[in-house]
Amino acid sequence: MITLLEARGISKRFGGLTALSDVSLTIRKGEVYGLIGPNGAGKTTFFNVLTGAYTPEEGELVFNGSELPLGQPHKVVEAGIARTFQNIRLFRDMTALENVMAGHHIRSRANPFSILLQTKHAKEEERLITERAYELLKYVGIERFADTISRNLSYGDQRRLEIARALATEPQLLALDEPAAGMNATETGKLRELVQTIRHDGVTVLLIEHDVKLVMGLCDRLAVLDFGRKIAEDVPAEVQQSEAVIAAYLGGHSTAGAKP
Amino acid sequence: METLLQQIVNGLVVGSMYALIALGYTMVYGILGLINFAHGDVLMVGALVALEAIRLLQIHAPELGLVPTLLAGLSISVVVCMILGYTIERTAYRRLRNAPRLAPLITAIGVSFLLQTIAMIIWGRNYHSFPQLLSTAPLEAIPGVFITPVQITILVVSATLMVALVVLVNKTRLGRAMRATAENHKVASLMGVDTNKIIAATFIIGSALAAVAGVMFSSNYGTAHYAMGFLPGLKAFTAAVLGGIGNLGGAMLGGLVLGLVESIGGGYIEDLSFGFFNSSYQDIFAFIILGVVLIFRPTGLLGERVADRA
Amino acid sequence: MNQLALAIPWLGKRNPAAARWVVILLAVGAPLIAVLFGKSWVRILDFAMLYVMLAIGLNLVVGFAGLLDLGYIAFYAVGAYTFAFLASPHFELHLPFWLVLPLGAVFAALAGIILGLPTLRLRGDYLAIVTLGFGEIVRIFMNNLNHPINITNGPQGINMIDPLVLFGWDISKPLKVGDEITINSLFLYYYVFLACVVLSVILVQRLQVSRVGRAWAAIRDDELAAKAIGINTRNMKLLAFSLGATFGGVAGGLFAAFQGFVSPESFSLMESIAVLTMIVFGGMGNLAGVIVGALALTALPEVLRHVAVPLQQAVFGHVLLDPEVLRMLLLSLAMIFMMLLRPSGLIPAYSRYSRPELVVGKEAGR
Numbered sequence: 008m009i010t011l012l013e014a015r016g017i018s019k020r021f022g023g024l025t026a027l028s029d030v031s032l033t034i035r036k037g038e039v040y041g042l043i044g045p046n047g048a049g050k051t052t053f054f055n056v057l058t059g060a061y062t063p064e065e066g067e068l069v070f071n072g073s074e075l076p077l078g079q080p081h082k083v084v085e086a087g088i089a090r091t092f093q094n095i096r097l098f099r100d101m102t103a104l105e106n107v108m109a110g111h112h113i114r115s116r117a118n119p120f121s122i123l124l125q126t127k128h129a130k131e132e133e134r135l136i137t138e139r140a141y142e143l144l145k146y147v148g149i150e151r152f153a154d155t156i157s158r159n160l161s162y163g164d165q166r167r168l169e170i171a172r173a174l175a176t177e178p179q180l181l182a183l184d185e186p187a188a189g190m191n192a193t194e195t196g197k198l199r200e201l202v203q204t205i206r207h208d209g210v211t212v213l214l215i216e217h218d219v220k221l222v223m224g225l226c227d228r229l230a231v232l233d234f235g236r237k238i239a240e241d242v243p244a245e246v247q248q249s250e251a252v253i254a255a256y257l258g259g260h261s262t263a264g265a266k267p
Numbered sequence: 268m269e270t271l272l273q274q275i276v277n278g279l280v281v282g283s284m285y286a287l288i289a290l291g292y293t294m295v296y297g298i299l300g301l302i303n304f305a306h307g308d309v310l311m312v313g314a315l316v317a318l319e320a321i322r323l324l325q326i327h328a329p330e331l332g333l334v335p336t337l338l339a340g341l342s343i344s345v346v347v348c349m350i351l352g353y354t355i356e357r358t359a360y361r362r363l364r365n366a367p368r369l370a371p372l373i374t375a376i377g378v379s380f381l382l383q384t385i386a387m388i389i390w391g392r393n394y395h396s397f398p399q400l401l402s403t404a405p406l407e408a409i410p411g412v413f414i415t416p417v418q419i420t421i422l423v424v425s426a427t428l429m430v431a432l433v434v435l436v437n438k439t440r441l442g443r444a445m446r447a448t449a450e451n452h453k454v455a456s457l458m459g460v461d462t463n464k465i466i467a468a469t470f471i472i473g474s475a476l477a478a479v480a481g482v483m484f485s486s487n488y489g490t491a492h493y494a495m496g497f498l499p500g501l502k503a504f505t506a507a508v509l510g511g512i513g514n515l516g517g518a519m520l521g522g523l524v525l526g527l528v529e530s531i532g533g534g535y536i537e538d539l540s541f542g543f544f545n546s547s548y549q550d551i552f553a554f555i556i557l558g559v560v561l562i563f564r565p566t567g568l569l570g571e572r573v574a575d576r577a
Numbered sequence: 578m579n580q581l582a583l584a585i586p587w588l589g590k591r592n593p594a595a596a597r598w599v600v601i602l603l604a605v606g607a608p609l610i611a612v613l614f615g616k617s618w619v620r621i622l623d624f625a626m627l628y629v630m631l632a633i634g635l636n637l638v639v640g641f642a643g644l645l646d647l648g649y650i651a652f653y654a655v656g657a658y659t660f661a662f663l664a665s666p667h668f669e670l671h672l673p674f675w676l677v678l679p680l681g682a683v684f685a686a687l688a689g690i691i692l693g694l695p696t697l698r699l700r701g702d703y704l705a706i707v708t709l710g711f712g713e714i715v716r717i718f719m720n721n722l723n724h725p726i727n728i729t730n731g732p733q734g735i736n737m738i739d740p741l742v743l744f745g746w747d748i749s750k751p752l753k754v755g756d757e758i759t760i761n762s763l764f765l766y767y768y769v770f771l772a773c774v775v776l777s778v779i780l781v782q783r784l785q786v787s788r789v790g791r792a793w794a795a796i797r798d799d800e801l802a803a804k805a806i807g808i809n810t811r812n813m814k815l816l817a818f819s820l821g822a823t824f825g826g827v828a829g830g831l832f833a834a835f836q837g838f839v840s841p842e843s844f845s846l847m848e849s850i851a852v853l854t855m856i857v858f859g860g861m862g863n864l865a866g867v868i869v870g871a872l873a874l875t876a877l878p879e880v881l882r883h884v885a886v887p888l889q890q891a892v893f894g895h896v897l898l899d900p901e902v903l904r905m906l907l908l909s910l911a912m913i914f915m916m917l918l919r920p921s922g923l924i925p926a927y928s929r930y931s932r933p934e935l936v937v938g939k940e941a942g943r
Contacts, residue, residue: 051588058805074741084807096802098795100862103929109791119816122787125778137935154933234885300937302702363918369645370916375858376647376850377912384905388898437727470864497846501713504706561703562695 008035011180012057013209017066019052026052027108027234034180039202039212041222041229041243045255048232051093057213058090059083071179074255080164082114084113089178093185093215094232103149103168106157136236143171147201163194170201173256174210181205182213187221200224222265223247229257269411276408280418283425283528287480288503289510289518290432290471297449297513298469299364304375305355306477306502308382310349314397314495315390317344321398330367333478337482347479351419352474353467361463365426379500386465386493394492397485421483426440427475434470436515439543446467449513461567502529505557511567520568580865584924588743599918608767618879619763625875626652626770627828632855632871633777633864634784634824639853640862641790642817644697644706647849648712652822654719654844655688656681656829658729661839664739674741678830688821693818697811712849719841734840741769749837753857764924766835773831776866777824784820785864791930793817847905854908857915860922869924874911878904 012034019027026141027049034040044050053156057068062078069075076082098106115136119124121129144150147167152160157168164185173181183202187195202225204213216222222229228241233255239246246252288310295303321340324331331339359378363371401420405413436442447455448465456462484499485491506525510517533549560567582596589596605886636647659681663672691816696707711896723731740749740762748765784790795803804810833839851874859870882900889896898906913920 054754060801060804074806080804081807081809084805090805092802092805096799096805098798098802099795100798100928101791101930102933105791105794108931109803109808110794110806112788113794115788117788118782119820121790122783122789125783129787133932134935137931140931141933141936146616153936172806176605244596279599302706312645359913359917360731364917366920370640370920371647372702372705373853374913374916376853377909377916380847380850380905380909381913384902384909387902387905419832436893501706501709542725545721545917548717551714554714557710558696558707561699561707565703 008038011035011036011071011235013069013158014053014057015058015067015069017053017063017068019049019056019061019063026235027056030066030232030237032230032237032240034211035212035256036179036211037206037209038227039206039214039225040192041226042213042215042232043217043219043222043229044232049235050232051184052235053232054090054182054215057083058088058182062080076113081113083238084176084178087177087179087191088182089173089176089180091166091173091184092180092185093168095162095186096164097157097165097169097172099156101157102154103138103144103157103160103164104137104153104170107143107175110172111136111140111256114175124200140171142173143174144168147171148197163190163197166190166194166198167201170205174204174205178210180213182215184215185217186214187218189214269409270534271461272409272412273529274534275527276412276414276418278527278530279523280414280526281530282506282523283422284480284483284487284522285499285503285506285521285526286522287425287428287476287483288499289506289522290429290515290550291517292504293446293507293510293512294469294473296507298445299360299371299393300368301360302375302504303473304372304469304500305378305382306473307496307498307503309351309355309474309495309496310384310477310484310489310499311386311496312351312382313344313481314347314491315386315473315481315493316347316397317341317478317482318395318397318485318491319390321400333400337486341479341482344482345475348474348481349471352470352477354468356467361466361494370547375536379497383493383496390491390493392493394490397489397491399486399489401486403489406464417486421487424479424483428479432472432476433515435473437488440463441468455467467493480505502553505553505560508565509556509560509567511569514567517567517569524568525553525556528556580863581868584865584869608764611676612764616761617640619761619767621876623763623770624767626767626774627832627835628852628855628869628875629774629868630777630824630828630831631852632700632859632867633774633781634821634828635825635852636856636862636867637781637784637793638817638821640856640867641785641797641812642793644702644814644817645701645708645847646818646821647705647709647853647928648692648838649708649717649821649825649852650844650846650849651712652685652688652714652825653829653832654715654841655685655822655838655846656826657833657839657843658719658735658829659684659826660830660833661738664834665735666737667735674743674834676741676828678827681830682823682826685822685829689819690815695812697818709764709846710867711850712844712846713863716823716841716844719844729841732841734838734842736838737839738839740835740837741766741831743769770831770835773827774868778868781864785928786930786932787814787915789816794862794928794930850912851908854878854912858911858923860924863924863928864923866922866924870922873923874908878907881907 010033014030014032017027018085028161030053042050044191056063059080067074070086075086097261098109115132117129117132141150141153144153147170149164149167152164160168187198190198199221226243228242229246231238231246231252238255239249240252285504291306292303295301316338317340320343321336324336324339355378359374360371363374402416407417425466442466444460447458448459448462452462474569504527507518509525510521529549529552532552533546536544536546581600582593585599589791607621608622611622631653638644638646654920660670660677662675663670692711696704699707719729720732722729740747748769749762751762752760752765754760792808795808796810800810854872855870856867858874860866879902885903886896887902
């Protein structure tokens with residue numbers, strides 16, 4: 008197995024509060040990797056460090072064999088990591104298609120001059136971006152809403168659109184922040200299929216999730232955070248057996264897999 | 268040395284007026300996250316209403332002494348400005364409380380220009396000389412350093428008002444409700460605070476302070492004018508940012524520092540720039556301070572009180 | 578163009594092709610209609626075109642990228658003063674306009690970058706105040722840089738600025754066609770300005786439907802999400818700022834040549850606010866709206882001037898509200914009421930940032 012992302016000794020503090028302390032973990036190419044933990048365990052903080060929204064005090068991230076720039080979101084995307092948000096953040100005044108097209112920004116080259124002059128290259132690139140964006144909408148199954156303003160889409164479709172937009176940046180690692188939050192059982196089921204497809208097509212997935220059932224069923228391996236520390240990292244079956252995890256995460260419930 | 272001391276005195280006087288206006292900006296910003304662009308123009312309305320009231324009193328009640336006339340004029344202008352402040356909040360800002368951030372700001376600019384236009388319609392474009400009811404004859408405090416009774420009054424009154432405001436915010440029920448609302452609207456209203464009322468109260472108090480500052484400005488410089496609110500407003504905003512917007516103590520400190528920098532800087536700019544710049548560039552200081560503070564220390568000298576709601 | 582046609586009530590929806598012709602005819606025929614009411618109306622049209630250009634430029638910054646710039650007129654001033662310095666007796670320089678105009682644009686763009694570099698990471702309302710301060714600083718310098726070395730000639734301004742000379746043809750002089758007809762220079766300026774406006778519209782539309790336009794809209798709608806898809810927000814904002822400034826610079830140069838005279842008075846905060854109001858009035862971020870807003874808010878005060886003044890004289894016997902007051906009243910009320918009642922502007926057509934028709938074999942749709 009090839010390592011895609013390695014986090015080494017990440018620590019992040021806010022004032023006196025330590026949100027992450029010496030967290031190390033390894034994500035392998037092609038897997039679905041879960042990151043779980045009770046509220047306030049530091050999942051989202053790790054996510055923000057990984058995607059460049061926060062700069063950690065200590066530690067480093069190695070992605071694809073080279074060090075990841077810290078605290079610079081656009082460089083992280085360029086390196087090949089895309090993210091979605093827990094509370095969906097679309098470009099509300101743009102159509103679904105345009106949202107995905109915006110996602111192609113980093114993978115397109117036309118500069119203001121070639122755009123103003125409408126050079127052949129710029130025109131061709133624009134056409135390609137439009138087509139690819141449409142393909143991505145199809146991929147996540149919402150191509151019939153291509154021309155709908157994104158804020159008018161249903162909740163589940165907005166989630167899908169956000170994933171399509173993230174995929175448009177052509178990532179090697181797709182990081183999903185609680186994608187099933189607020190979804191009903193049917194929608195969650197469809198989401199699970201989508202994640203499987205994405206993984207099948209060669210994109211590694213990092214999943215932060217509250218829905219333990221989803222995580223256990225979907226992830227190849229997962230890590231558990233508690234109070235900013237990693238307390239377990241293994242395949243789901245092993246993690247379910249871990250004493251520390253049961254104590255910290257599942258609290259009083261002794262039956263593993265129960266929803267917190 | 269005398270020149271420097273003189274400039275410090277002038278700077279403190281101007282600075283205490285800036286501080287008074289800055290308090291209005293900072294209170295509204297603390298609670299709504301809105302730069303109340305029209306605040307400077309409330310000051311202008313305060314000055315012109317006082318001017319009008321004093322003129323009328325002098326005609327119809329000439330037997331009233333100088334100080335009572337001034338006090339009456341001031342009271343009338345304070346009341347008018349309180350009503351004005353409430354009206355602005357109620358009609359122009361309240362509906363936009365949850366709108367995208369630029370919307371209330373653009374509305375505020377509109378209100379500012381509307382007030383100026385209305386003032387222009389009522390009072391014309393000319394500078395009006397403001398009745399000097401307190402003596403402006405300079406007293407020699409220390410040899411070579413002069414201060415006028417008007418300036419002494421300005422210092423005393425603004426110090427008193429600032430202390431009163433701090434007591435109000437920290438020691439009263441209203442103040443507690445204001446702080447709660449600034450912290451978090453939703454939670455405050457869940458705790459039984461009528462946030463609409465509190466926000467209105469904030470505008471009313473801020474406008475009253477602006478009215479007082481307006482009368483001070485006009486008394487100090489002896490003029491009033493429909494556009495007189497713009498520069499003091501902008502500078503007071505600078506003062507609020509300099510001190511740390513949303514922070515009452517910061518607004519006061521910021522006002523004084525800005526007043527001093529302007530006064531001292533304006534006095535020495537010609538020497539410092541080898542005669543290239545003169546005191547007509549004095550107004551630039553505020554803008555430069557504003558830019559530098561925002562870029563290098565956006566939380567101001569004392570730190571921003573409220574969380575960034577952007 | 579299409580957007581403008583669609584904005585025509587009734588006809589726009591029924592017959593877009595006809596509406597398009599109406600727009601073209603109106604644009605070309607406007608001065609001929611205007612002159613029926615007097616030559617001063619052609620002059621007003623000329624100014625309207627300059628305002629349209631300014632509004633298009635400011636819209637790039639405010640409407641597309643969502644950056645509130647309250648000192649935009651400073652870039653107009655940079656363009657105008659560049660023209661005045663390089664093509665007037667003031668410094669005894671008379672460079673040709675095809676050199677001076679681009680220089681003005683470059684200087685304005687540079688000013689935009691200088692202002693933008695340190696300030697663009699500020700959040701919206703702070704940025705507004707800092708840009709306002711910048712506008713005032715530029716004005717203070719224009720007013721005072723006549724001492725100790727006379728650079729700007731202070732409040733008196735610079736006059737006798739060279740007119741536009743296109744290929745040896747001075748368009749400030751009436752054009753003789755045959756023996757009978759002469760075309761007044763006001764008309765000539767109109768068509769030159771119109772050409773500039775059309776070019777601006779084409780260029781801005783190209784930017785809008787491109788990765789750049791989408792990046793701006795993304796930043797405007799959600800800056801954090803824009804960063805999360807890899808947009809270098811600082812560079813993109815800087816681009817919006819400097820391109821917007823470029824439009825201001827070009828308009829400023831044209832203004833200087835047209836007017837033959839520049840002074841700090843023309844570049845007051847009120848003018849920045851006026852251009853902003855035009856955008857707000859017509860519809861932020863949408864080109865048709867911005868153009869209609871600029872035309873309406875340039876024309877309306879003039880109409881009021883010609884209607885309200887005689888009317889007041891007839892009714893009250895004297896003028897209560899002079900034209901300048903009316904203009905301010907109109908602008909401030911427009912700003913407040915548009916924001917309260919119709920925040921998407923007069924023409925709330927939403928803007929496109931893509932051409933979905935580029936997709937071949939797209940089955941379902943619309």
